[in-house]
Amino acid sequence: MKKANTTDDSILTDELLRQLINVGEVDILIGLPTHNNAKTIGPIVATIQTGLLALFPRERAVIINADGGSQDGTPELVLNAAIDDGRGRSKVSALRTLPVISTQYASSPARGTALRSILAAAELLRARACMVVSPESTQIKTEWLTTLVRPVYAEEFDLVLPTYSRHRFDGMLLTNLLYPMTRALYGWRIREPYALDFAFSGRLGSQFLAQNPWQDETARSGSETYFTLNAIAGQARICQSFLGNREHVERGSSDLIPALRQTVGALFSSLGPHADLWNASTGSQSVPTTGPEVEFTLEPLRVNRKRLREMFSAGVAELESVFQAILSPATLDELRRIAQLEEALFRYPAELWVRTIYEFAAAYHKSVISRDHILQALAPLFRGRALTFLVENRSGSADEVENNVEALCLAFERGKPYLLELWNGRE
Amino acid sequence: MMVDVKPAGDSWYKRAIIYQVHVRTFFDSNGDGVGDFQGLDQKMDYLQELGINAVWLMPFFPSPLRDDGYDIADYFSVHSSYGTLEDFKKFLASAHQRQIRVIIEMVLNHTSDQHPWFQESRSSQNNPRRDWYVWSDTDTGYAKAGINFRDTELSNWARDPVSKSYYWHRFFSHQPDLNYDNPAVREEMWNVMKFWLELGVDGFRLDAVPYLVERENTNCENLPETHAVIKELRRKLDEQFPGKMLLAEANQWPADLRPYFADGDEFHMAFHFPLMPRMFMGVKLEDRKPITEILQQTPEIPPSCQWCLFLRNHDELTLEMLTDMERSYMNDSYAQDKTMRLNLGIRRRLAPLLENDRRRIELMHGMLLSLPGTPSIYYGDEIGMGDNINLGDRNGVRTPMQWTGGWNGGFSVTEPEKLYAPLIQDPVYGYPAVNVISQNRTEHSLLNWMRRILAVRKSTDVFGCGSIEFLYPANHRILAYVRQWRAETILAVNNLSNAAQAVELDLRSYKGNILIEMFGKNIFPRVGELPYLLTLGPYQFYWFRLRRI
Numbered sequence: 010m011k012k013a014n015t016t017d018d019s020i021l022t023d024e025l026l027r028q029l030i031n032v033g034e035v036d037i038l039i040g041l042p043t044h045n046n047a048k049t050i051g052p053i054v055a056t057i058q059t060g061l062l063a064l065f066p067r068e069r070a071v072i073i074n075a076d077g078g079s080q081d082g083t084p085e086l087v088l089n090a091a092i093d094d095g096r097g098r099s100k101v102s103a104l105r106t107l108p109v110i111s112t113q114y115a116s117s118p119a120r121g122t123a124l125r126s127i128l129a130a131a132e133l134l135r136a137r138a139c140m141v142v143s144p145e146s147t148q149i150k151t152e153w154l155t156t157l158v159r160p161v162y163a164e165e166f167d168l169v170l171p172t173y174s175r176h177r178f179d180g181m182l183l184t185n186l187l188y189p190m191t192r193a194l195y196g197w198r199i200r201e202p203y204a205l206d207f208a209f210s211g212r213l214g215s216q217f218l219a220q221n222p223w224q225d226e227t228a229r230s231g232s233e234t235y236f237t238l239n240a241i242a243g244q245a246r247i248c249q250s251f252l253g254n255r256e257h258v259e260r261g262s263s264d265l266i267p268a269l270r271q272t273v274g275a276l277f278s279s280l281g282p283h284a285d286l287w288n289a290s291t292g293s294q295s296v297p298t299t300g301p302e303v304e305f306t307l308e309p310l311r312v313n314r315k316r317l318r319e320m321f322s323a324g325v326a327e328l329e330s331v332f333q334a335i336l337s338p339a340t341l342d343e344l345r346r347i348a349q350l351e352e353a354l355f356r357y358p359a360e361l362w363v364r365t366i367y368e369f370a371a372a373y374h375k376s377v378i379s380r381d382h383i384l385q386a387l388a389p390l391f392r393g394r395a396l397t398f399l400v401e402n403r404s405g406s407a408d409e410v411e412n413n414v415e416a417l418c419l420a421f422e423r424g425k426p427y428l429l430e431l432w433n434g435r436e
Numbered sequence: 437m438m439v440d441v442k443p444a445g446d447s448w449y450k451r452a453i454i455y456q457v458h459v460r461t462f463f464d465s466n467g468d469g470v471g472d473f474q475g476l477d478q479k480m481d482y483l484q485e486l487g488i489n490a491v492w493l494m495p496f497f498p499s500p501l502r503d504d505g506y507d508i509a510d511y512f513s514v515h516s517s518y519g520t521l522e523d524f525k526k527f528l529a530s531a532h533q534r535q536i537r538v539i540i541e542m543v544l545n546h547t548s549d550q551h552p553w554f555q556e557s558r559s560s561q562n563n564p565r566r567d568w569y570v571w572s573d574t575d576t577g578y579a580k581a582g583i584n585f586r587d588t589e590l591s592n593w594a595r596d597p598v599s600k601s602y603y604w605h606r607f608f609s610h611q612p613d614l615n616y617d618n619p620a621v622r623e624e625m626w627n628v629m630k631f632w633l634e635l636g637v638d639g640f641r642l643d644a645v646p647y648l649v650e651r652e653n654t655n656c657e658n659l660p661e662t663h664a665v666i667k668e669l670r671r672k673l674d675e676q677f678p679g680k681m682l683l684a685e686a687n688q689w690p691a692d693l694r695p696y697f698a699d700g701d702e703f704h705m706a707f708h709f710p711l712m713p714r715m716f717m718g719v720k721l722e723d724r725k726p727i728t729e730i731l732q733q734t735p736e737i738p739p740s741c742q743w744c745l746f747l748r749n750h751d752e753l754t755l756e757m758l759t760d761m762e763r764s765y766m767n768d769s770y771a772q773d774k775t776m777r778l779n780l781g782i783r784r785r786l787a788p789l790l791e792n793d794r795r796r797i798e799l800m801h802g803m804l805l806s807l808p809g810t811p812s813i814y815y816g817d818e819i820g821m822g823d824n825i826n827l828g829d830r831n832g833v834r835t836p837m838q839w840t841g842g843w844n845g846g847f848s849v850t851e852p853e854k855l856y857a858p859l860i861q862d863p864v865y866g867y868p869a870v871n872v873i874s875q876n877r878t879e880h881s882l883l884n885w886m887r888r889i890l891a892v893r894k895s896t897d898v899f900g901c902g903s904i905e906f907l908y909p910a911n912h913r914i915l916a917y918v919r920q921w922r923a924e925t926i927l928a929v930n931n932l933s934n935a936a937q938a939v940e941l942d943l944r945s946y947k948g949n950i951l952i953e954m955f956g957k958n959i960f961p962r963v964g965e966l967p968y969l970l971t972l973g974p975y976q977f978y979w980f981r982l983r984r985i
Binding site for chain 1: 717721722723724725726728729759761762765908909910911912913933935937938939940
C-alpha cells in the first residue's frame with residue numbers, strides 16, 4: 010500500500026485505480042475506513058472474511074480499506090484477509106479469490122473522505138451491495154453480513170441501518186437530538202441516522218457520489234449522516250437490522266464538538282436542500298426492522314453531573330452574545346433561568362430543548378453567524394439536556410427510558426410547526 | 437494392408453490430439469441405424485481435415501450393450517452391429533494412412549455377466565474358471581469400498597442364483613469384476629491386448645484401473661497389488677510392442693494419480709479428472725483460482741509421461757473430485773434441472789453446458805489446447821452438438837453425429853425409428869441447425885475455427901511437451917502462463933470473465949522479446965521492464981509466441 014498521485018479531477022490514486030481494474034465487477038463490497046486502528050482491526054477483518062466465506066461463498070466480493078495514513082500497520086493487517094490463488098498465502102478453503110485493497114486517500118484523515126473513496130470504488134466495481142464497518146466495531150459478528158448485506162443483496166433495499174443494544178446513557182446525542190429531530194422532520198423512525206456500520210446498494214451509493222456533497226466541510230465531516238438523510242430524501246428503500254450489543258465508548262468532553270459537526274451539522278445542513286420534503290412531511294412512521302428497534306441496558310454508570318451542570322451554566326453565561334444572535338429572547342430568558350437553578354432542581358425540559366434546537370437549526374440555515382460557531386455554541390446546551398436525561402432516567406427501567414425517548418420524539422413532532430414558522434418566516 | 441504411421445519419436449502421444457468417438461455414433465454405412473467401422477472409415481477424411489491425429493474408440497466388442505459396450509462378452513472380436521474384424525482392420529489401415537493413431541478401449545476390470553468366462557465361473561464351484569472372478573459366500577467383504585453407481589446399485593456384491601453365492605462388482609451388477617489375484621486372468625488379459633497390438637492398434641485406454649485388485653480393510657482402490665498388475669502389463673508392452681501407449685482412466689486426486697505413472701513404468705498417460713470440472717468452475721466463477729490451485733497440487737510426472745486433458749467425454753461431467761461446496765456450486769451453475777444430474781456428475785455436452793456461447797466454447801478449447809497435456813475432444817463437440825437429457829443414463833450425450841441437415845442428419849439412410857438413438861432435434865442444437873455440412877460452408881463456423889486452432893496447436897511441440905509457469909497477474913480473472921520447450925516460448929493469456937479486462941503481466945524475465953500472436957501472426961510491442969499491459973475482450977484468449985529478433 011502506498012500513496013500515489015491523483016490526477017487533478019480524480020479522488021482516486023493511480024495505484025488504487027490499477028487495483029480496482031484488477032478486481033473488476035463485484036457483487037459485494039466491504040468498506041473499512043481506518044486510521045491507526047491496529048489494535049482492533051485484525052479480528053474485525055477476520056470476522057468479515059469468515060462471514061463472506063460462510064454466507065456469500067459464491068459471490069464476488071472485495072474488501073476496500075480506505076486508510077487515513079495509519080502509522081501503526083493497520084493496512085497490512087487488513088491486507089492479511091486476502092484469499093489468493095495458491096501461492097501459499099491463504100489456508101482458507103474458498104471457491105474464489107477474495108481481493109483486498111488498501112488505499113491511502115489523498116487528504117488528511119476524515120471519515121467522509123474515506124467514505125467517498127469507498128463509494129467511488131463501489132461505483133467503479135459496480136458493486137451490488139456494500140457494507141461499511143467501523144474499525145472500532147469489535148463486537149462484529151459474522152451474522153452482520155447477513156443482517157446488513159442480505160436486505161440489500163436479496164431484498165432490494167437501498168439502505169440498511171443498524172439498531173443496537175445500548176447502554177441507556179450511551180449515544181445521548183442520538184437519543185436527545187438526532188433520532189427525534191430526524192424523525193420529526195422527515196417522518197421516518199430511524200434509530201441510528203448517524204450509523205458507523207451500515208449497508209447500501211450500489212445504486213444509492215452512486216446517487217450520493219454524483220451529488221458530490223464533499224464540497225461542503227460539514228458534509229465532509231458528517232458524510233454518514235448526510236448519506237442517510239439523502240437516502241431519506243431520495244425516497245430510498247430503508248430498513249433497520251439489529252446488530253446486538255454496541256459497546257459503550259468513553260468519550261472525553263473534547264469529543265463533543267467534532268461529534269456535533271459530524272452529526273448535527275450534517276442534519277442542519279440537510280434542511281436547506283430538502284426543505285420541500287420535510288416541510289410537507291407530517292407525523293412519523295416506522296421502517297421495516299429485523300429484530301428489536303432498540304434495547305437499553307441498565308448497568309450503573311458513573312457520570313459527573315456536577316461538571317455537566319457547571320459547563321452548561323458557564324456556557325450560557327459566556328456565550329450570551331452568541332445566543333442572542335441564534336435564539337429568540339424567550340428561549341434565551343428561559344435558558345438563563347434554568348442556568349441559575351440549583352443542581353438538585355436543575356431540569357432542561359423537553360419543550361424548551363425542542364425549541365432551542367429548532368431555533369439553532371433556523372439560525373444555522375440563515376447563517377446568522379459562522380455556522381461552525383453555531384454548532385460549537387450548542388455544546389454547553391446539549392450538556393444541560395444530557396444532565397436532565399441522566400437524572401430523569403437514573404433509576405428507570407429499559408421501558409421507562411424508551412418511553413422518555415418516545416415522549417421527546419413526540420415533543421419534536423409537536424414542535425415542528427414552530428420550526429416551519431421560523432424557517433418560512435425568516436426566508 | 438498394414439501401414440505404419442510415421443514415427444514421431446517414442447512420445448507420439450505427447451504431440452497427439454485425440455478424438456474420442458464411438459463407432460456406433462459416427463456413421464451408418466449399411467443403413468441399419470447403427471454406426472459401423474465401414475462408416476467410420478468413410479469419415480476419415482473429415483477427421484484428417486479436422487486436424488486430429490489420434491482416435492480413441494469406445495468399446496466395439498461383442499456385448500449385450502447394457503453399459504454401452506463396457507460390458508464385454510468377447511474380447512477378440514467386433515460387435516456384429518459395427519461390422520467385422522476385417523472392417524476394423526481396414527479402418528485401422530485407413531487411419532494409419534492418414535497418420536492418425538488408433539487407441540482402443542480395454543475394459544480390464546470386469547466383463548459382462550454374459551461373457552463365457554463368467555458363465556463357466558458361475559456354473560460350478562469346481563469349474564476351472566471359478567477363480568477368474570471374485571466370489572464369496574457372504575456380501576459383507578470389502579465393506580470399506582465405495583459404490584460407484586450409487587444411483588442404481590445398493591451394494592458391490594450381487595447374489596448369483598446359479599452358484600448361490602455372491603460375486604464382486606464395482607460397477608453395475610451385470611459387470612462382475614475379474615480376479616487379478618489369479619495369474620491365469622492376468623495372462624489372458626495380456627493375450628487380449630496382444631491380439632489387438634498385433635493387428636496394429638497404437639494404444640489402449642484402460643478403463644477403471646484403480647479397481648483391479650481387492651483387499652480387506654481398504655477402499656479397494658489404488659492398491660499396490662493393482663500397480664503390480666499394471667507394471668507387468670507395461671513391461672510386456674515395452675518388450676514386445678515398443679512405441680505403444682497406455683492411457684489410464686482413474687478418476688482420482690492428482691496425488692493418488694501420480695503412482696500410476698510410477699517411474700515411467702506404468703501408464704504413459706492418465707486423464708486429469710480433477711482439472712476438468714475446475715475449468716468449468718473457473719469460467720463460471722470468473723476466477724482462475726480453481727484451475728491454478730489444482731494444477732499446483734498436480735505433482736511432477738516422469739519425463740516420458742503425460743496428462744490427458746478433456747472437456748467432455750462419453751460419461752457424465754464427473755464432480756467426484758470436488759469438495760461438497762464446489763460440487764453444489766457446479767450443480768447449481770450447470771445442472772439446475774435435476775434430471776441433468778447423474779451419480780456425482782452432470783450428463784450434458786459441452787455446448788449446452790456453456791449455453792451455446794461461442795466465446796466460452798472457444799475459451800475452453802483454448803485452455804484445453806494450451807495447458808500441459810494431450811487434449812481429447814469428444815465427437816460432435818467440434819460442431820457444438822447438443823444433448824438429450826430425456827434419454828436415460830448417459831445416452832443423452834451419445835446421440836448420432838450430425839453430418840447434414842437432411843434425412844437422419846446424414847447419419848443413416850434408415851427409418852428414423854430404427855436409429856440406435858434418436859437424433860437431437862431441438863431448434864437450437866438439432867441437426868437442421870448444427871451439422872457438419874452447413875459449418876463447412878461458413879468460414880467462421882465453430883468447425884472451421886476448430887480446424888484453425890488445431891492447426892496452430894500442431895504448429896509447435898510446446899503445448900504437448902513444454903513446461904508451464906503461471907504468472908499470477910493481480911487481475912484474478914485472467915489465467916496466464918508461459919509454456920516453454922527447448923528454445924520455444926509461448927505465452928497464453930485467458931480472460932475467464934464475460935467482461936473486457938485489462939491485465940498487467942510481469943514479463944521481465946522475457947525482456948527484449950517480441951510477442952507474436954499465433955493466430956493472425958501479428959506482432960505486439962516488445963517486452964520491457966514495465967508490466968506488460970494487455971486488454972482482452974469477454975472470454976478472449978491469446979497465444980503469443982515470444983521471439984527475440
